[in-house]
Amino acid sequence: DTAVSQTPKYLVTQMGNDKSIKCEQNLGHDTMYWYKQDSKKFLKIMFSYNNKELIINETVPNRFSPKSPDKAHLNLHINSLELGDSAVYFCASSPRGAGMDTEAFFGQGTRLTVV
């Protein structure tokens, strides 16, 4: 059983399109995240949800909108895609109440290519 699963794994789309990436975790965790890994492999947090509530929203264009229908799912919708959005997007989760010493469990990533 995959702990944190993302779909699709690869996504190629044209500029201006709208696309979504889905994430599901079966670990029973309360907190989920989206991280972006750019072409230089630099990882940066975008959003975090705790039990469906947005708790971290880094400086991300408002074309990016996360949605958490329940605590096991955190989807990322991107409007009007731009070339600079090309990256690998990682979903992650961690348990709540375990303190900040808990590690995050990462999905396999979604490689988004905007052409």
Place this chain on the structure above:
Amino acid sequence: AQSVTQLGSHVSVSEGALVLLRCNYSSSVPPYLFWYVQYPNQGLQLLLKYTTGATLVKGINGFEAEFKKSETSFHLTKPSAHMSDAAEYFCAVSYYNAGGTSYGKLTFGQGTILTVHP
């Protein structure tokens, strides 16, 4: 604000040689420190973490790291490299925020690619 610096974007060692990947951090509060490994086209996997207590932390695959507060470092080592260790390694820092807003937010270093030669 937190930051993480990994010295050396590429490290190359021979099989059987010592692996040393360097990580320095800055944090205004006691940090929690992590090392993750990323194999090609895969997600990140936790190698080890330091929270409190013993400063020498052992992880999976024979890796260990030592938290040195005076040097603000958390270097990753392995006594004998194996071909299967070839991957990219990320150091990350998190900290407890009494206001509860960090919730395990990780700040990553820029990564170090480890190459192992036969």
